[in-house]
Amino acid sequence: MFWSKVFIPTLKETPKEAESLSHQLLLRAGFVRMLMAGAYTYLPMGLRVLEKIQGIIRQEMNACGASELLLPALHPLELWQKTGRDKDLGEVMFKFQDRRGRDLSLGPTHEEIITDLIKNNFSSYRQLPLVLYQIQTKFRDEIRPRFGLIRACEFIMKDAYSFDQDEAGLDKNYQLMYEAYKRIFSRCGLETLITEADPGVMGGKVSHEFMAPSPLGEDIILLCSKCKLTRAFSREKIENEEGSPHAGKEGNNSCPKCRVNMDKVNTIEVGHIFKLGTKYSQAMQANFSDAKGQLKPLVMGCYGIGVSRLISAIIEQNNDTDGIIWPAQVAPFGIIILPLDVTDQKVMQAANSLYQELCAGGLDVLFDDRDERAGVKFKDADLIGVPTSIVIGKKSIEEKNIELRIRKDKSTQLIPRENAVKFITKLLS
Amino acid sequence: MFWSKVFIPTLKETPKEAESLSHQLLLRAGFVRMLMAGAYTYLPMGLRVLEKIQGIIRQEMNACGASELLLPALHPLELWQKTGRDKDLGEVMFKFQDRRGRDLSLGPTHEEIITDLIKNNFSSYRQLPLVLYQIQTKFRDEIRPRFGLIRACEFIMKDAYSFDQDEAGLDKNYQLMYEAYKRIFSRCGLETLITEADPGVMGGKVSHEFMAPSPLGEDIILLCSKCKLTRAFSREKIENEEGSPHAGKEGNNSCPKCRVNMDKVNTIEVGHIFKLGTKYSQAMQANFSDAKGQLKPLVMGCYGIGVSRLISAIIEQNNDTDGIIWPAQVAPFGIIILPLDVTDQKVMQAANSLYQELCAGGLDVLFDDRDERAGVKFKDADLIGVPTSIVIGKKSIEEKNIELRIRKDKSTQLIPRENAVKFITKLLS
Numbered sequence: 001m002f003w004s005k006v007f008i009p010t011l012k013e014t015p016k017e018a019e020s021l022s023h024q025l026l027l028r029a030g031f032v033r034m035l036m037a038g039a040y041t042y043l044p045m046g047l048r049v050l051e052k053i054q055g056i057i058r059q060e061m062n063a064c065g066a067s068e069l070l071l072p073a074l075h076p077l078e079l080w081q082k083t084g085r086d087k088d089l090g091e092v093m094f095k096f097q098d099r100r101g102r103d104l105s106l107g108p109t110h111e112e113i114i115t116d117l118i119k120n121n122f123s124s125y126r127q128l129p130l131v132l133y134q135i136q137t138k139f140r141d142e143i144r145p146r147f148g149l150i151r152a153c154e155f156i157m158k159d160a161y162s163f164d165q166d167e168a169g170l171d172k173n174y175q176l177m178y179e180a181y182k183r184i185f186s187r188c189g190l191e192t193l194i195t196e197a198d199p200g201v202m203g204g205k206v207s208h209e210f211m212a213p214s215p216l217g218e219d220i221i222l223l224c225s226k227c228k229l230t231r232a233f234s235r236e237k238i239e240n241e242e243g244s245p246h247a248g249k250e251g252n253n254s255c256p257k258c259r260v261n262m263d264k265v266n267t268i269e270v271g272h273i274f275k276l277g278t279k280y281s282q283a284m285q286a287n288f289s290d291a292k293g294q295l296k297p298l299v300m301g302c303y304g305i306g307v308s309r310l311i312s313a314i315i316e317q318n319n320d321t322d323g324i325i326w327p328a329q330v331a332p333f334g335i336i337i338l339p340l341d342v343t344d345q346k347v348m349q350a351a352n353s354l355y356q357e358l359c360a361g362g363l364d365v366l367f368d369d370r371d372e373r374a375g376v377k378f379k380d381a382d383l384i385g386v387p388t389s390i391v392i393g394k395k396s397i398e399e400k401n402i403e404l405r406i407r408k409d410k411s412t413q414l415i416p417r418e419n420a421v422k423f424i425t426k427l428l429s
Numbered sequence: 430m431f432w433s434k435v436f437i438p439t440l441k442e443t444p445k446e447a448e449s450l451s452h453q454l455l456l457r458a459g460f461v462r463m464l465m466a467g468a469y470t471y472l473p474m475g476l477r478v479l480e481k482i483q484g485i486i487r488q489e490m491n492a493c494g495a496s497e498l499l500l501p502a503l504h505p506l507e508l509w510q511k512t513g514r515d516k517d518l519g520e521v522m523f524k525f526q527d528r529r530g531r532d533l534s535l536g537p538t539h540e541e542i543i544t545d546l547i548k549n550n551f552s553s554y555r556q557l558p559l560v561l562y563q564i565q566t567k568f569r570d571e572i573r574p575r576f577g578l579i580r581a582c583e584f585i586m587k588d589a590y591s592f593d594q595d596e597a598g599l600d601k602n603y604q605l606m607y608e609a610y611k612r613i614f615s616r617c618g619l620e621t622l623i624t625e626a627d628p629g630v631m632g633g634k635v636s637h638e639f640m641a642p643s644p645l646g647e648d649i650i651l652l653c654s655k656c657k658l659t660r661a662f663s664r665e666k667i668e669n670e671e672g673s674p675h676a677g678k679e680g681n682n683s684c685p686k687c688r689v690n691m692d693k694v695n696t697i698e699v700g701h702i703f704k705l706g707t708k709y710s711q712a713m714q715a716n717f718s719d720a721k722g723q724l725k726p727l728v729m730g731c732y733g734i735g736v737s738r739l740i741s742a743i744i745e746q747n748n749d750t751d752g753i754i755w756p757a758q759v760a761p762f763g764i765i766i767l768p769l770d771v772t773d774q775k776v777m778q779a780a781n782s783l784y785q786e787l788c789a790g791g792l793d794v795l796f797d798d799r800d801e802r803a804g805v806k807f808k809d810a811d812l813i814g815v816p817t818s819i820v821i822g823k824k825s826i827e828e829k830n831i832e833l834r835i836r837k838d839k840s841t842q843l844i845p846r847e848n849a850v851k852f853i854t855k856l857l858s
Contacts, residue, residue: 039501072468097523
């Protein structure tokens with residue numbers, strides 16, 4: 001695609017409203033814009049990253065035997081009253097009436113909604129196990145929206161739900177998801193720590209959080225430097241519930257195995273999985289008939305990933321002073337072609353022919369067709385973080401070379417033009 | 430994919446709440462479920478159709494040089510107050526406050542939001558023309574949600590916006606979109622009539638509606654049987670504005686060219702394009718500096734498609750007494766394999782090996798692995814409307830054949846097993 005068509009409004013100045021590095025870079029690189037506190041527009045570059053991440057998630061969910069659906073964002077409040085979670089979640093839920101006086105809410109999550117769906121469309125153990133997921137927009141009335149996509153009022157989540165006959169079935173699906181989550185984050189180029197966590201208002205007995213280490217992270221994890229054991233820091237829960245950090249009582253923070261003090265690591269929660277058990281199915285009478293014809297409540301698990309938040313977490317872990325360094329699998333484009341002088345016909349011909357060949361090979365190529373100085377183009381290419389640049393100037397054409405530049409270490413190499421497509425295709429695969 | 434995993438809750442009875450044929454079929458075939466009046470869950474089969482339609486739309490939009498982004502659904506009400514459309518749209522907009530007292534609305538459309546975005550991220554004529562689009566969820570507080578996906582409170586729309594220097598640029602983009610719309614509907618297997626229409630609250634001077642003929646359609650179009658000229662029926666607007674049909678005053682309904690009475694055709698509006706001109710850019714000071722450095726308001730167009738509504742319109746035009754007949758390009762699956770006896774190992778082996786080969790060839794294959802009678806499987810296959818069935822039973826294995834069944838005309842033919850994959854691949858391409 002051509003830079004002039006994509007709409008990539010990069011900024012020279014760092015916007016004042018940006019409170020974190022990832023937030024600054026998302027704005028400066030022209031990936032997102034704030035509509036109001038907590039609500040962001042994904043500009044074309046941001047949307048491309050979002051779609052790459054969603055593609056990875058879909059592959060891994062489908063590989064677990066999960067099937068994708070899409071639940072509404074508008075909910076009848078009465079379903080939330082059945083479990084009492086309208087009260088548990090309190091002001092975090094947007095609530096209002098429609099013109100006919102129906103009490104509605106915007107979905108902050110979907111346990112009640114999917115349990116109701118299954119209850120009304122399900123009968124026999126022969127249809128179990130069943131795993132459903134969606135990638136969908138959630139709404140939460142955050143008291144302090146912060147850090148751009150990290151804590152927003154409107155955000156994109158992947159939520160999956162498993163339905164089983166018994167605890168053994170749940171354990172199996174939970175384990176499948178646990179492993180899928182590890183693969184998803186790793187494929188997104190994200191380092192995560194996994195820790196057992198308090199299920200909180202979600203309910204159930206067991207839950208695990210997937211936490212991405214980052215200085216801006218508001219959730220503190222304890223990590224044993226010796227045995228790599230992790231544990232939630234005991235002050236954390238007080239902070240989360242009251243919405244603002246203050247000094248809580250610190251618990252015993254030594255490693256139960258090695259007896260040494262564990263390190264505090266700031267992290268961003270990117271995934272959370274729960275063994276819900278029968279909390280929702282019992283409250284909402286979502287039953288199945290077992291092999292003997294007896295009615296039993298469905299045994300449920302739920303599995304969330306903060307999809308839009310992932311974008312920020314990835315940037316927090318992958319950047320340098322010049323901008324973002326996208327891991328290849330989630331980069332908005334794999335390659336950017338930089339013709340150094342767009343008024344030079346030979347340069348543009350060479351750049352165009354390479355562009356056509358790379359696109360024909362199925363690669364994601366961005367073509368910087370702007371009439372800008374080379375310095376501006378290099379700076380912008382570094383800022384937006386495309387993994388590979390190809391520089392095309394008069395000299396390289398004469399010498400029948402192209403100059404390849406790797407964003408991560410800024411190394412450059414000359415490649416003979418005739419081998420270029422083969423070389424780049426191999427590099428990016 | 431396997432039927433048992435996909436979650437396709439077909440129904441034998443026609444649900445009472447369904448007011449139209451497409452609504453009945455969507456429910457019976459297990460494609461959607463109602464959460465409440467006006468809000469629907471897309472079950473996996475419904476979501477697959479939605480994604481096929483979205484894929485076609487994306488291809489055609491990108492081919493017009495449009496770039497995709499994603500705008501928020503939560504809007505600050507103040508942006509709507511700048512154009513006065515908060516009043517024009519009135520109760521159709523969901524409005525509420527967040528816990529900090531901000532006045533918010535859920536986006537019924539996005540002209541104000543995108544104009545604000547461009548105003549803040551745009552300066553020079555050199556960046557024009559620019560065409561942006563999104564596929565996104567809209568919210569409208571309909572007084573009478575009806576006909577399932579046809580008139581819903583939460584629905585999916587493709588909305589595109591063009592920005593130009595002058596009317597000539599707008600005319601060019603408008604024409605590109607007009608042609609793209611024709612291709613989109615045709616690729617979706619939908620017959621449409623195009624008619625000039627009143628721009629209504631959207632504003633601007635020129636607009637065209639793309640209308641799908643259907644008995645349930647609430648918009649009446651006049652069609653000259655001789656010259657095929659179309660015209661909006663003069664009573665239509667009264668109905669739309671007041672939200673319920675009643676007898677309006679009928680205008681002169683004869684063809685201006687042929688002087689014969691035009692036929693009334695009931696239609697569903699599936700697309701609407703508008704030359705907005707400078708209505709929004711002037712109200713919101715969205716200007717650009719021209720080649721002489723003078724500030725001028727951007728000249729805008731907007732282009733909508735009711736994506737979720739398209740699903741219903743397609744079904745209204747493509748069905749028979751047994752169920753849906755999906756046009757190939759939007760079918761949830763291209764092929765369904767029906768092993769007649771899942772307890773017979775030979776049948777299952779034959780079915781499985783064909784399934785693997787077809788999937789490896791990149792085809793969308795549904796495998797009916799349910800332990801159900803052949804009659805149930807045939808009925809369900811007809812109901813869900815997959816274009817091609819492959820029947821595998823003992824006899825066909827012995828004779829080294831497969832039985833191919835075309836949903837549309839229910840014709841069957843025997844194909845030698847050894848040619849099956851090649852034959853089917855060619856049939857579906």
